[in-house]
Amino acid sequence: VTQLAAQPTRIDRDAARAFVDRELLPVADNFDAERAVAREFRELVAQHGYYGANIGARFGGQGASALTWGAVHEEFGRGCSSMRSLLTVHAMVAWAIERHGSAAQQEDWLTQLASGETQAAFCLSEHEAGSDTEAIGTTAQRVADGWRIDGAKAWITGGAVAGLFLVFARCEDGIGAFLVPAGNEVAVAPVDDLLGTRASLVADIVLDGVVVPDAARLGPRGFTSSFLLTSVLDVGRFSVASGSLGIIQGCLDASTDRAAARSIGGRALADYQLTQAKIADMATAVVAGRALCERAAHLKDAGDPASVTATWVAKYYTSRAAARSASDAVQLHGAAGCCDSHRVARYYRDAKVMEIIEGSNELQQVVIAANVRGAVVR
Numbered sequence: 001v002t003q004l005a006a007q008p009t010r011i012d013r014d015a016a017r018a019f020v021d022r023e024l025l026p027v028a029d030n031f032d033a034e035r036a037v038a039r040e041f042r043e044l045v046a047q048h049g050y051y052g053a054n055i056g057a058r059f060g061g062q063g064a065s066a067l068t069w070g071a072v073h074e075e076f077g078r079g080c081s082s083m084r085s086l087l088t089v090h091a092m093v094a095w096a097i098e099r100h101g102s103a104a105q106q107e108d109w110l111t112q113l114a115s116g117e118t119q120a121a122f123c124l125s126e127h128e129a130g131s132d133t134e135a136i137g138t139t140a141q142r143v144a145d146g147w148r149i150d151g152a153k154a155w156i157t158g159g160a161v162a163g164l165f166l167v168f169a170r171c172e173d174g175i176g177a178f179l180v181p182a183g184n185e186v187a188v189a190p191v192d193d194l195l196g197t198r199a200s201l202v203a204d205i206v207l208d209g210v211v212v213p214d215a216a217r218l219g220p221r222g223f224t225s226s227f228l229l230t231s232v233l234d235v236g237r238f239s240v241a242s243g244s245l246g247i248i249q250g251c252l253d254a255s256t257d258r259a260a261a262r263s264i265g266g267r268a269l270a271d272y273q274l275t276q277a278k279i280a281d282m283a284t285a286v287v288a289g290r291a292l293c294e295r296a297a298h299l300k301d302a303g304d305p306a307s308v309t310a311t312w313v314a315k316y317y318t319s320r321a322a323a324r325s326a327s328d329a330v331q332l333h334g335a336a337g338c339c340d341s342h343r344v345a346r347y348y349r350d351a352k353v354m355e356i357i358e359g360s361n362e363l364q365q366v367v368i369a370a371n372v373r374g375a376v377v378r
């Protein structure tokens, strides 16, 4: 993303909804088929200020509240989960730098992240270490000028085009986070056989003796694996919860249109009660999912630590409901919905991914259950 925003419009849900309807929905299926969100489109998103949505105004960002940011990611999720995913990982890295970075790291990176000039990628997972983040094998060893990083990261959203990688690696004092610019001997291998979020420019990343200066390490020592990682993943999880809600809304919109337009046996599909049951389930999931996401957002905006559990609950609910709604939407569309190029087929494939990323549904169940043992889930 190279073109800078002259003066991004102030973002809010209405502006994001209009942008998604006008610009994103008409091209999202093409991006899916071409397995890439086009560079020009990412530039357009940058021009409108969405890359800087959660970055402070002093770095040229929008400084949006969690409530607004979630609403924007809901709208992008309705339009295209791949584009939403690119914004998600970018925002996670920006958030980590703004909250935990040194003044020099903030100066170096936040302005170009806010403008969208540089796409950021979040590099935690490895082929042998997904859910179990403590098992990562990438290492960072002290060398004279800083750190030498060796290892391979897997399924990195935006990795194919990123200018900055936030890389988690094992150090002598725990897991450390490092800001690694692209180039710098980072090898990038695009992943082009994904079930869903096919256009999110996912890549495997190999770091073979990449040396970065000491100043590239993010956050205080010994602090990274717990607080930094938990808090950054919480940002991503909130985006995925909101984006999954957008998928449910998209399924509802497509299904009501189809049910009204399709005539079977001399009656509109919408007139059949079994169709109405599907529509009612989707409509209920939209209301319930939005309530859960907005609750998590309000807690975040109030600085309440209960927002972390609230976000797990929201993401667990909305990702499951998105998968169910997308399945019902394909069912309601019949064979038309089984074609790769149909919007509901894209929702169906993307929704499955939402149940796996940013903490799989099983991990969410474990965490939610742990929180109810002897306590009320706040």
Ligand SMILES: Cc1cc2nc3c(=O)[nH]c(=O)nc-3n(C[C@H](O)[C@H](O)[C@H](O)COP(=O)(O)OP(=O)(O)OC[C@H]3O[C@@H](n4cnc5c(N)ncnc54)[C@H](O)[C@@H]3O)c2cc1C
Residues within 6 Å of the ligand: 089, 121, 122, 123, 124, 125, 126, 127, 128, 129, 130, 131, 132, 154, 155, 156, 157, 158, 194, 196, 197, 202, 353, 356, 357, 358, 359, 360, 361, 362, 363, 366
């Ligand atoms: C499209 C896509 C984009 C991605 N983007 C990124 C990215 O940008 N950056 C990044 O770092 N990673 C990314 N990932 C990786 C993602 O975070 C991992 O896939 C996820 O954490 C799960 O890890 P895994 O795939 O290794 O599954 P595994 O950890 O092998 O889990 C397999 C299954 O076991 C279940 N399981 C695990 N633990 C338990 C348990 N305790 N009890 C019961 N069941 C359990 C899981 O829920 C899952 O169903 C992406 C993945 C995809 C598919």
